Amino acid sequence: MARKHYRNEIEGYLFLAPQLLGLVLWLGIPMLAAFALSFTHWDLFGRPEFVGLRNYINLLFHDRRMWATLFNTAYFTAGTVTLGTTLALLLAAAVHQVSFGQTLFKSIYFLPVICSMTAIAALWRWLFSGDFGLLNLYLERIGISAPDWLNDTRFAMPAVILMSVWKGVGFPMIIFLAGLHDIPAVYYEAAEIDGADRRRQFLHVTLPQLSPIILFVVVTSVIGCFQTFDQIYMMTSGGPMGSTRTIAFYLFENAFVFYKFGNACAIAYVLFVLLGGFTHFSIRLTQRWVHYQ
Amino acid sequence: MRRGSHKLSRRLFLLLLYAVLTAGAVVMVAPFLWMVSTSLKAPHETFMLPPIWIPEDFRFENYAEVFDRLPFFRFLLNTATIAGLVTFGVLLSCSLTAFALSRLRFRGRDLVFYILLATMIIPAPVTLVPIFAIMRRLEWTNTFLPLVVPAFFGGAFPVFLLRQFFMRIPRDLDEAAVMDGCSAFGIYWRVILPLGKPALATIGLISFMGAWNDFFGPLIYLYSIKKQTLTLGLATFQGYYATDWHLLMAATVIVTLPILLAFLFSQRFFVEGITMTGIKG
Structure with a gap:
């Protein structure tokens, strides 16, 4: 009665062939090539010219735009993730409480998530329009003199953040709802017996119970925000005066506008190191802070 | 007596929740309606105060024009x-x-x-x-x-x-x-x-x-x-056509509509699928 197992390496690797080939072709080789190219000047047409660390030194010590770009990216990320996660959490908690119309609310808040960022950005460029944008028409009606959002260096980034939160809030909301669903009811009953009011229950039961999911949402959102491109391209092209130029947009400009492909690779590696550091940091944080059942 | 007031506060709380959620839903839906509304307007109607939500007549020609361009x-x-x-x-x-x-x-x-x-x-x-x-x-x-x-x-x-x-x-x-x-x-x-x-x-x-x-x-x-x-x-x-808003919004509707329709027909599936990918940890 020998049980037949498939201990066949050749067979296994045949199944894996596309994936392994993909790892080498679209990941391994390009990563090494990008690293090598980050030490060169290259306009894509001629031969790459080796320049040592000059791209990195330039980016980190001489290029004012790079630092502005990093600041903008951090600003966008902090704003979008904080606002988006908080709103999503509150919305999820609210939707979780109501029984009638739950599915409808879920679908409505989820609607922008499935649309392309390009279309939503085009729509919001119109809503944010200074003179006849819907937002300002109503803001002025209630007596607030609103800025010309996308053409004002102080307000362009907040506008992009608002729009991104609107577009994305349904996604973490759905994830939080699934998490809320899994919290055992006995915890709330126990809290109620201890005399905890709703606010306390939220702070001392809901939040700790959801903490792994909150962390997951925050980490993935940060990673996504650091690579924000579509809405910047559609709404501001990085302007006005570079006030919304994010790192991904600057990378794109370096490659496909300035034809500085070596520099673009160096920016990509700066991004990689930043995100790698962030991921590492958040995994350490998980081990310390997050409450698992 | 205590129970009664507890029930009342629970009801008020629910009412408040519905009010907040509905306000939020309006914020989510209004931009889409404004998009459709703008896409059906005559050019001068896009620059009118107060804002017009329902245009005088629906100019479906805007869509034809987008397809032409x-x-x-x-x-x-x-x-x-x-x-x-x-x-x-x-x-x-x-x-x-x-x-x-x-x-x-x-x-x-x-x-x-x-x-x-x-x-x-x-x-x-x-x-x-x-x-x-x-x-x-x-x-x-x-x-x-x-x-x-x-x-x-x-x-x-x-x-x-x-x-x-x-x-x-x-x-x-x-x-x-x-x-x-x-x-x-x-x-x-x-x-x-x-x-x-x-x-x-x-x-x-x-x-x-x-x-x-x-x-x-x-x-x-x-x-x-x-x-x-x-x-x-x-x-x-x-x-x-950066500021031909009526045409631009018609184009945006054209781009958005297929995916919105797909969503309407497979809503539940969409949401469940996304949940499954979200909670992967």
Whole structure:
């Protein structure tokens, strides 16, 4: 009665062939090539010219735009993730409480998530329009003199953040709802017996119970925000005066506008190191802070 | 007495929740309505105070004009072609990988899996320039190939999800299939694929949506008008007619409508699929 197992390496690797080939072709080789190219000047047409660390030194010590770009990216990320996660959490908690119309609310808040960022950005460029944008028409009606959002260096980034939160809030909301669903009811009953009011229950039961999911949402959102491109391209092209130029947009400009492909690779590696550091940091944080059942 | 007031406060609380949620829902829906409304207006109506929500008469000509100025129907076909091929490629290559990683036993299997997992932390921009250079060298630029071909070489995230799902399919089924003379490929084709349908559908949906909404790929690879996708076509249109808001919104409706319709018909599936991918940890 020998049980037949498939201990066949050749067979296994045949199944894996596309994936392994993909790892080498679209990941391994390009990563090494990008690293090598980050030490060169290259306009894509001629031969790459080796320049040592000059791209990195330039980016980190001489290029004012790079630092502005990093600041903008951090600003966008902090704003979008904080606002988006908080709103999503509150919305999820609210939707979780109501029984009638739950599915409808879920679908409505989820609607922008499935649309392309390009279309939503085009729509919001119109809503944010200074003179006849819907937002300002109503803001002025209630007596607030609103800025010309996308053409004002102080307000362009907040506008992009608002729009991104609107577009994305349904996604973490759905994830939080699934998490809320899994919290055992006995915890709330126990809290109620201890005399905890709703606010306390939220702070001392809901939040700790959801903490792994909150962390997951925050980490993935940060990673996504650091690579924000579509809405910047559609709404501001990085302007006005570079006030919304994010790192991904600057990378794109370096490659496909300035034809500085070596520099673009160096920016990509700066991004990689930043995100790698962030991921590492958040995994350490998980081990310390997050409450698992 | 206490119970009574408790009930009352519970009711007030619910009322408050509904008020807040409804206000939020209005904020979510209003921009879409404004988009449709603007798309049906005469040009001068877009610049009127107070704002007009329902235009004097519905100018469906705006849509005809959009189709006249740029070939949006062509964009739709291109987008559907690309998204369809990408979805097929992802499903094929990722299910093969996930099958081997979850149902076959061979040396180095787990190592491959961990390497694949580790690649998830590499942001896409890192490989952008070399991949672009490769595509250019292959003379694939301004074709769909750079957008479609990589999908046939697997991907960490879908493999991860499919593997999770495949592992839950009872192993006895494999053994029964072997008794019946099935090869490994037979198990993959006759047992795992049919039973893995829910997971495959989710992955298919996500891949399709991702490819449909992709902007960056088409932006760098497709430059002639005839090759463009909906998202890129919209950007091109905005580039030409930046302040013809009525036309621009008509174009935006054209780009958004297919995916909204798809959502309406498969809502529950969408939301459940997304939940499944969200809680992967």
